[in-house]
Amino acid sequence: MDNKLTPFGPDWDIVLEKLEASKASGLELNSEEENLLQELQQIRTDATQAFKAYNAFDTDKKWAELKQQIQPDQTDKNSNKKRKPIKLWLKISAAAAAIFIIVGIGLVLQKDGQQNKNIFHNDIPAGKNSATLTLDNGKKIILSNTTSGQLASEAGILISKSADGEVIYSIKNQTENAANKSNTLSTVNGQTYRLQLPDQSKVWLNAASSIKFPASFAGLKNRKVKLTGEAYFEISKDKEHPFIVETTQQEVQVLGTHFNINTYEDKQNTTTTLLEGSVKITNEHKIQQLLKPGETALVNNTANILVSPADTKSALAWKNGDFRFNEERIDEIMLKISRWYDIEVTYHGPISKEKFSGKISRNKNISEVLNMLSYSNAVKFIVEGRRVTVMQ
Structure with missing residues (x-):
């Protein structure tokens, strides 16, 4: 078993690699980034030297050498000159100190590593790009089991799967009857998928989520869908036909915009984060609130809709x-x-x-x-x- 220690954790490596790569590519670092780069490079140098010393250190050999230094050599035995105990003690102390310092570093690092150690009897891979499409007639299509191309045709609407894994609804010979047919795209834990709706709007569906929508919006006053879980929307503009996302706690009405809705039941609230455009949120108590870009609205069981500055990077991290x-x-x-x-x-x-x-x-x-x-x-x-x- 290899017990050698390594000096650098994955978090430091990632930051250092990114900074070095940015500088190597010609990007100019600001003063804070430049200082951080220099500090991390120095830490890497110091840590690597310390770990090399520990891993290469032969403790038994050093103790043997120290023991040999304590014993008077043959020259000393045959000499009438007195040994100088101070010099000998300094020599022994220096050797012993070196041993204790190096071994001490190793013990501290080993102990720290043991405290941080997780136990993995097995590893679990990341989720995948998959979902289930349920048509109005009850037919279920497992998208990870299908190749790209046509999946189905329903009331003049062609349903296909793109090469990069997206369900696309497109008009073939559209009839108003298609608006009466509901389709559902759903994911379970460990799945995510993308959808292009009949009006060209795009939806990114997170794990354990579902969206129910008509096979066509033709003849409908509103483009209305129902969401559970979490999804990111990029809605095609159509002033005559507002787009509405319905969840258990609210309705979001838009004309054309980009936004994220998180309505997982375990959160016990619904958050809507707006990136561009504007949306109108109506909660169960019929309270309405207009949302501006860069804002997040939180809806729960109370009558109020709480609006705050959005952390868009966190809200959209899953989608990215x-x-x-x-x-x-x-x-x-x-x-x-x-x-x-x-x-x-x-x-x-x-x-x-x-x-x-x-x-x-x-x-x-x-x-x-x-x-x-x-x-x-x-x-x-x-x-x-x-x-x-x-x-x-």
Whole structure:
């Protein structure tokens, strides 16, 4: 078994690699980034030297040499000159100190590594691009099992799958009857998918979500869909036919805009984050609120609609293929992780109150995500099958 230690954690490596790559490509770093780059490069140099010294250090050999230094050599035995105990003691002390310093570094680092160590009986891969399309007649199409091309034709509407994995509704020989036919695109834990609606609007569907929509909007006053879970929308402009997203707690009405809605039941509230355009939100109490770009609206069981500045990077991280945590508790984070990796989460002991911030790709195996979270020593994880136990 290889017990050698390595000096650099994955988080530092990522930051340092990005800064070095940016500079190498000719991009100009600001003063803060330049200082950080220099600090990380110095830390890497110092840490690498310390670890090389520890890994290459032969403790037994050094102790043997020290013991040999303590014993008087033959010249000393045959000499009438007195030994100088001070010089000998300094020599012994220096050798011993070197041994204790190097071994001490190794013990501290080994102990720290053991404290951070998670237990992975197995690893779990990231979720995938898949969903189930349910047609009005009840037929179910598992999209991960189909090749690109035509999937179905319904009331003059052609339903196809693109080469890059998107369900597309397009007009073939449209009839008004198609507006009476409802289709549903749904994902389970560990799945995500993209959809182009009959009006050319685009929808990104997150894990454990569904969207119900008419096969055609022809002849309808409003373009209305029903959402559960989370989705990001880019709506085609049509002033004559408002687009409405209905959830259990609200309705969002738009003419043409980009926005994200998170309405997972385990959150017990609905958040709408607007990127461009404007939307009108109506809650269950018929209270209405206009939302501006860069704002987030929170709707819960109260009569009020709470509006605040949006953290758009966090809100759209999932759509861009990342996890982004911004001062979030571990139980909040594990809800996101459980949906994407399709796992059961249990807690051993009290739940940590520490807040976590960071970013990591959703394409990573779960071990890499959990290792990042355990970097602060606030939590540790055990992975057994599809169960993850969280401990302090």
